[in-house]
Amino acid sequence: MSTPERELTFAEAVREALAEEMRRDPNVFIMGEDVAEAGTPFKVLSGLVEEFGKERVMDTPISEPGFTGIGVGAAVTGMRPVIDIMFGDFLTLTMDQIVNQAAKIHYMSGGKMKAPIVFRTTMGATRRSAAQHSQSLQAWVSHVPGLKVVMPSTPYDAKGLLKTAIRDDNPVVFIEDKMMFKMKGFVPAEEYTIPFGVADIKRRGEDITLVATSSMVQVALGAAEKLSQIGISAEVIDPRTTSPLDKQTFINSAKKTSRAIVIDEGYEAYGVTAELASVIADGAFYYLDAPVKRMGAMDVPIPFSPALEDLTVPTEETVFEMAKSLCGRN
Amino acid sequence: MSTPERELTFAEAVREALAEEMRRDPNVFIMGEDVAEAGTPFKVLSGLVEEFGKERVMDTPISEPGFTGIGVGAAVTGMRPVIDIMFGDFLTLTMDQIVNQAAKIHYMSGGKMKAPIVFRTTMGATRRSAAQHSQSLQAWVSHVPGLKVVMPSTPYDAKGLLKTAIRDDNPVVFIEDKMMFKMKGFVPAEEYTIPFGVADIKRRGEDITLVATSSMVQVALGAAEKLSQIGISAEVIDPRTTSPLDKQTFINSAKKTSRAIVIDEGYEAYGVTAELASVIADGAFYYLDAPVKRMGAMDVPIPFSPALEDLTVPTEETVFEMAKSLCGRN
């Protein structure tokens, strides 16, 4: 009974997920800087304060460690906070509260306490915001046991995964690409959720596997389209959650295609691409015809100048070239 | 003209490096919690305040973000601070200052500023210190462009690498394994430094490559000894610095042996082992007879109970078993 023609932007999908969950569960509330009347600098939350009031859409001082910690305290005592960390770069300020407190509290208490809390934050470069407002730090949080990490790549996924995140009894880091907020896509009017740990095959193909996260999914799809024009059929897989990670889906794909590239917008060294590549290299070892290739952001602080910034992130073009050469063309 | 019989503990080697560099360069100073009279809880710095005074061995309040930031400010204005972050787990509190400030300041200023600063911190479990005092977070800092990351595994390396770190014009995260402080080893009386980005082959072998960091080097050497008893010759390689990373040395070793295990005490998922494994799987692809295997800490918050904690870290035994099976024995 879905309405296939219903389209929302990514920002609208996020907002709708929040609104639905806040209507469903009075314990859900939002806390962060300029989330109320301003609706965040990205306007993602516009309108929520009008419906839910300032008690449930709470503006905070500029105190990321503090309000993150307050969220943890509220979570362990029966609430379900959604904490807004404006730029992913500000995760740096909250790591003690997220990593040493939220992520470990269930385990350290022998299972007696739980922290159902969502940390919504952003990632992504090419916005001309320079080195302190452009990082994609998913590798850090994915490294931490006790956290779940979600990286939606479409409005549909964003809505379904955010609803799951809010209902999850664990701390979840939910990472949105700033550059995707205006992207439109199909979102059904009917209620749905998307389970964690289930990769989505965004495009089927036979010759090469492209595993891509968040912002890089569209890049991979674009590259796949180009590749199809030269007769290379690429399969594009989106893990959707880096933790838990649905390894089997992309290992199986790599077994089938015998070639794989992994693409993520975090810095390449010690990044998400390292995990994805080593999982494939291990799991599909006896099937691979070529080494798994990694494409992350260049290992440099993100430069401001457009002339430099655009060089630092994988593009349709660079993925296309890498895939072509991996398939032995040229 | 070295004196081969001269032995120091790891802690003494660290202290000697600091003392020598502080004598050499009046701009070097130490700052941290209980570093002066107490000489840190691990007594690593005992005696330094007596020689250099409280102006150069500065006790701070319990303010990790604050004194880390002050260190950065001192570094960019001509000093060479050595910042003591007692437990590696407290890096969580300092990430903004280390990552958004120190690591990026050279690049963001177009090369005009530099931050010659060393962040000395610790890692390592099995000390019965539980989840907030046992983590090994090298993967996080290794992920950040602009930082260098050092993980010494012997007193000799600790001294030589720390001297290099202090003389380096970049921010360096220097990670010491708490469990190694009392370990003894050869340290010559003569001045020496060890360059960054040069892996050390700690044991030569032909059948399998074990790449191990910090605490895991001794584990790998122990496993190698056991392996030799069943006729398997293992090569043990210590990268010594995870950033810069001397890839070629262990890629070449893996090419030679055709089998590799990578071992690091950080959490396994998205950990240092992912980087090392994917580098080998790529670089030695056409030479490998088996998939590269990763051995990190179990992906759980570190438990207090000895009955559980010891299970979370790779041991001589588990590395031995993994190597044996990788070599097709049993």
Next chain:
Amino acid sequence: MTKKTESNTKSRPEAVDVEQWLHVYEQMVKIREFEEKANELYLKAIMPGLTHLYSGQEAVAVGVCEALRREDYITSTHRGHGHCLAKGASVDLMFAELLGKEAGYCRGKGGSMHIADPASGNLGANAIVGGSAGIATGAALSAKKRGSDQVAVCFFGEGALGQGLLYEVMNMASLWKLPVIYVCENNLYNEYTHYSEALAGEVTPRAKAFGIHAETIDGQDVQLVYETTKRLVERARRGEGPAFLECMTYRYYGHHVGDISRTYYRSKEEEQEWRETRDPLKILADKLVAGKLTDQSVLDHIQADVRSEVEKGMQFGIDAPYPDQSEVNEDVYA
């Protein structure tokens, strides 16, 4: 001792039931006895790792928790045994946890620095200095949102005044009038450093600057601690907002059980003076006996009972089995 205390409250023991003071005395004795045994377990190498003893500070935990209801929240610190026991933890499960046993409060996963017992409102000890200030403040926010009249108490040492997080959450607690009480146990030392070397200015003005009601009191007088806390808790329950209470106190042992030679940072005379003239158990006992509210034999009886409870608890902990290896992977996710 080194600092004057200020308070409007006169200690009014007569106004409270003697039974309650005897209970308070029992609680303090329990902590004292527990810590003696914990130290013993360390010295005999039965306890894994290190632990931070609370002996000397009993009046703070007990005086504060006595003013709370079971459903009120506390958060604790690395030096947390006293808070846990005062809020209602039982000694046997505490010992089991200290020894890493399955029967412990955290199934052996937490240890001394992470004892949590939500059933008694204890949201957990915390090994990050200042790390629980956010949790306590968030619990107060949660209480307010849920329309309960619970109050949250955040215990911390004066060393935590170095952590910026505390100021961030005090600001929000004040802005939002949250029912949280920040209890600063000023035992004069951050590890091995006198607090005056780490703290500029005075303590309470820091809270007052955020519009938070703040007082400094003698933390060795359990009756005073109780009366003061009671007043602050009532204020908080009435929606009048957070408060800050500095209690001047002293730890008898080292920073942790392994900190034996302490003369480089504090004198034996200082230790002796606190033990002899400012012992919280003795102060209460003397008052009760001098005021003829009880006699020494009753107190001795309490002491004997507690001692045997603690000994049994310790034995329980020693005899309890370790967790099964399979448990290492459990409880990572809820």
Next chain:
Amino acid sequence: MTKKTESNTKSRPEAVDVEQWLHVYEQMVKIREFEEKANELYLKAIMPGLTHLYSGQEAVAVGVCEALRREDYITSTHRGHGHCLAKGASVDLMFAELLGKEAGYCRGKGGSMHIADPASGNLGANAIVGGSAGIATGAALSAKKRGSDQVAVCFFGEGALGQGLLYEVMNMASLWKLPVIYVCENNLYNEYTHYSEALAGEVTPRAKAFGIHAETIDGQDVQLVYETTKRLVERARRGEGPAFLECMTYRYYGHHVGDISRTYYRSKEEEQEWRETRDPLKILADKLVAGKLTDQSVLDHIQADVRSEVEKGMQFGIDAPYPDQSEVNEDVYA
């Protein structure tokens, strides 16, 4: 405007050379003109990204920096153009940086939020709110260690009072008597939220609680800002320790150039009132003219000169080449 200011300093323009006040005026005009052009570049889609304009706050940057020597340090914020120019940056290299050009202060790598010019003592703008408080305090520590008599000024908006780091470093600055001055530009808004919704209590007591000398002044009166800063700088140079200066001020434009519809968080009347009655350029101009220290034609002349310098600088920025692609990998490590 909404807050009373307190200060012991009387503004004494006559004591200072007229030439200096004309220079001060010129500096303020330069910032104003620079920001007008920066806004234009944004509106014409010539400038990449967004930028935060300083117009309205000129008296703070100029008054403070006028009291500093070139070798003294400053750290700045996301709203940093005014500080950079006041400390001695030149408009052409600033424009080049805003436009991401190789000729810019950071070779195009930093952009508006990261302009650094160590040659003029500017240790950098900073895009992390409160993020430079450590750097400024560390620069002061460094000055003290090196035995220089440099002073460091940390500029920040009142929003940074939410960041715990500030309290951590103020504590150390006070303990160690560091020559650092914390200049809080209270322009009433943290992005789109009035500061009263984010700040409990008052501002200066927070610094005073750490034993730091603190004052609040009218930040629109450049002479007052200068005189006050001068006094605090002298204090700091004499080794008397840190100070905190709250300057009440206002930003004329939005939080950033894209923040056009602002009525949901502040009224047009409020904006108009500040512009008309509290404009720092006008206040100084009026005083100089009324006091017959200069006449309007001199000021007009300054304005015209500055305008042409700024226009030339902008054109320089526009014409300058982008960095070569090879530079993306340079400067990661020193």
